[in-house]
Amino acid sequence: MTTGEEANKTDNKPEDKPAAPEKTEVTVALRKPIQANGETVTSLTFREPTAADIERCGNPVSIDFFSGESPRLSFDAAAMTKMMSTLAAIPPSSVRSMNTRDWNSAAWALTPFFLPEM
Numbered sequence: 783m784t785t786g787e788e789a790n791k792t793d794n795k796p797e798d799k800p801a802a803p804e805k806t807e808v809t810v811a812l813r814k815p816i817q818a819n820g821e822t823v824t825s826l827t828f829r830e831p832t833a834a835d836i837e838r839c840g841n842p843v844s845i846d847f848f849s850g851e852s853p854r855l856s857f858d859a860a861a862m863t864k865m866m867s868t869l870a871a872i873p874p875s876s877v878r879s880m881n882t883r884d885w886n887s888a889a890w891a892l893t894p895f896f897l898p899e900m
Contacts, residue, residue, distance in 0.1 A: 818876035
């Protein structure tokens with residue numbers, strides 16, 4: 783081995799790993815079908831939100847860093863319902879007709895879009 787090769791072998795720098803691709807859409811299977819745009823829907827696909835969506839609908843996820851040992855997440859239900867409607871391109875009334883477990887599953891699936899990078 784040459785001196786340069788030895789230096790490369792013994793250098794303890796962490797290797798740059800490629801970042802995992804960010805999700806640009808999320809699909810959630812529904813436990814109970816809903817009616818949307820004249821069709822029976824068994825899953826919803828949500829596109830990635832934009833800043834304009836947050837401006838229009840409100841930020842549906844709040845993070846409280848100060849009330850306990852770990853951060854606490856909560857949803858603004860009205861903002862999340864508007865956001866789901868916008869991102870899935872379905873009427874708000876369809877989102878409101880969702881089973882509560884389906885609504886919560888969709889809300890949690892969308893949450894990473896609204897969390898800051900830390």
